[in-house]
Each structure stands twice: as structure tokens, then as C-alpha cells.
Amino acid sequence: MAITYFYKNTIFMKKYLFIIYVISSMSAVNGQEIPSIGMKDEFNIISKFTRTQSGFEGIQTYSSGEVRGSQFFYPTWAPGSINTGYKISSDKYLFLFDKVRQQVFIKVKDSNLVLLADRNQIISFTLNTDRQHVFVAAANYAPDKKDQFYEVLAINESGYTLLKQVKTKFAKADTRDMEKMKMGDMSDEFKDEISYFVSYKNGLVQKVDLTEKSIKKAYGSSSKNILEEYFKTHSDASIDEQFLIDFTHAVNKG
Numbered sequence: 001m002a003i004t005y006f007y008k009n010t011i012f013m014k015k016y017l018f019i020i021y022v023i024s025s026m027s028a029v030n031g032q033e034i035p036s037i038g039m040k041d042e043f044n045i046i047s048k049f050t051r052t053q054s055g056f057e058g059i060q061t062y063s064s065g066e067v068r069g070s071q072f073f074y075p076t077w078a079p080g081s082i083n084t085g086y087k088i089s090s091d092k093y094l095f096l097f098d099k100v101r102q103q104v105f106i107k108v109k110d111s112n113l114v115l116l117a118d119r120n121q122i123i124s125f126t127l128n129t130d131r132q133h134v135f136v137a138a139a140n141y142a143p144d145k146k147d148q149f150y151e152v153l154a155i156n157e158s159g160y161t162l163l164k165q166v167k168t169k170f171a172k173a174d175t176r177d178m179e180k181m182k183m184g185d186m187s188d189e190f191k192d193e194i195s196y197f198v199s200y201k202n203g204l205v206q207k208v209d210l211t212e213k214s215i216k217k218a219y220g221s222s223s224k225n226i227l228e229e230y231f232k233t234h235s236d237a238s239i240d241e242q243f244l245i246d247f248t249h250a251v252n253k254g
Contacts, residue, residue: 069190071168073097074129077107082117082125095127097135099168100190102148119147138165141197141205150197153245159252160219161199162244168192196244210239219251226251 077094081087082104096105104125106115124136134152138145141163150163171189197205198218208218212231220227230250237243 067188067190069168069192071098071100071170071190073099073133073166074127078127078129080125080127080132082106083123084121085123095125097125097127097149099166099192100170119149122149125149136163141199141202153196153241154248154252156248156252157202159201160248161202162248163197163199163205164241165195165197166192167195196241198248208244210241210244212239215239215244215247219247226254 074097077096079091079093080095082095088106092109094107094109096107097103098105103119104117104122106117107113108115119137122137123140124134126135127133135149136152138148138150141150141161148165150165152161153164154160154162168190171191173188196208196210198208199205206218208214216227216231230247234243
């Protein structure tokens with residue numbers, strides 16, 4: 001493996017996207033030849049050189065009997081795009097989003113070349129899995145949230161935009177938890193903490209919980225009549241993510 005630093009005018013991304021690390025299987029690290037035999041090995045190498053660690057050794061790529069959950073939004077490479085002012089969207093590249101480190105990796109198809117994008121340069125990116133997922137830099141809506149991303153669930157520049165944030169942390173198994181020990185559950189785990197935010201006319205975000213009270217507080221100032229009518233006609237519906245998405249669309253339609 002060889003590690004190359006690119007700061008300006010990278011051949012791969014031209015001048016529009018700064019790449020922190022380029023990793024290929026053409027050489028060796030510290031004199032040791034490292035074969036590229038799959039995704040796990042690629043990311044175990046990357047983890048040794050990333051500047052922010054998250055309390056776990058290496059980078060887990062797939063769930064196993066020892067680790068529940070995943071640090072990745074999607075468990076393997078997916079088609080998509082990335083926008084840094086110059087949109088990169090091509091069938092030559094695949095993308096992966098690390099929820100723990102909030103990092104975007106790019107892989108050249110049919111190659112061992114893996115690139116770690118400088119997230120400070122990213123305006124937005126997409127991942128095409130079960131559907132197209134759009135992510136934007138959180139700092140666009142919350143200046144204090146640098147180096148983080150929101151997933152866009154509903155968007156309207158003249159109305160309400162609904163955003164989702166997933167913070168994922170690695171939790172070691174607690175050997176002091178006797179109940180889990182009795183059940184034989186001693187797995188480490190990647191835990192997701194999900195939050196929702198609303199932005200009105202692209203303004204600063206306001207946190208919204210999956211409760212009627214919180215939703216009325218977040219949306220009520222400019223859509224009280226619509227809000228009351230919606231909850232009245234959907235009184236039997238569960239307030240979950242899809243409810244919040246549908247409600248946002250309804251409010252934006254007026």
C-alpha cells in the first residue's frame with residue numbers, strides 16, 4: 001500500500017476536491033507488503049492513518065457475531081455523487097459514508113484505489129442504495145456543527161426543510177451487565193443516536209422530536225391552522241419518521 005498526499009490540483013479530482021489520503025496496493029507501508037484482498041483490509045489500513053480515532057481498533061466493515069450494527073450508512077460501496085462546487089457523478093466511482101467519523105470515502109471501480117475526501121470541502125453528496133439519499137454539510141444550517149452531515153428528508157427553500165442527523169458511537173460490551181451475560185450477549189456495538197431538525201426558509205435549524213408537542217412547537221409559528229387540521233385527521237397515526245416527512249410536505253403545500 002502507498003499513501004500519497006494531495007493538496008491542490010489533484011489529477012483524480014482536479015482542483016475542486018482536496019483529497020487527504022490516497023491508498024493503493026502498489027507499494028508497502030513501513031516496508032511491509034500489504035495485499036488488497038477486500039474491503040475490510042482496505043479500511044483497516046486507512047484507519048491507521050486517519051487523524052480522528054473513535055475508540056475502536058481499525059474500521060469494522062460488516063456486522064458479525066462480535067459487533068452489532070455498523071459504522072457505515074450502507075454496509076458496502078454504493079453509486080452516488082459528491083459536490084464540492086464541482087459535482088463528481090460517474091459510473092467509474094463508488095462511495096461510502098462513515099457515520100462514526102463523518103467521513104466520505106471514494107473508490108475507483110475495478111481498482112484498489114481508495115480516497116478519503118476532505119469533508120471541509122464537501123457541500124453535499126448522495127448515496128444510491130434502496131433510493132437516493134442526499135446529505136448536506138450541517139454547517140450550512142448550523143455553523144457550530146462543522147465536520148458533520150445532515151440527511152435531507154424533505155426540502156423547500158421557501159418553506160420547511162426536514163433534516164436527519166445520525167451520530168454513531170462504538171460501545172464496548174459491558175462485562176458488568178449480569179443480565180446480558182446470562183443471555184450470552186457480550187457483543188460490542190455501533191449505536192446510532194438519531195435526531196431531527198427543521199429549517200424554515202433555509203434558516204438556522206430547530207430540533208424536533210417525534211412528539212406532537214415538539215412538532216407543534218417547531219412548525220406552529222407559521223402554520224398553526226394546517227398543523228391542527230393535520231393532527232386531527234391523522235389522530236390514529238404513529239408519530240415516526242415517515243409521519244414527520246409526510247407532515248412537512250403537507251405544511252409546505254399549504
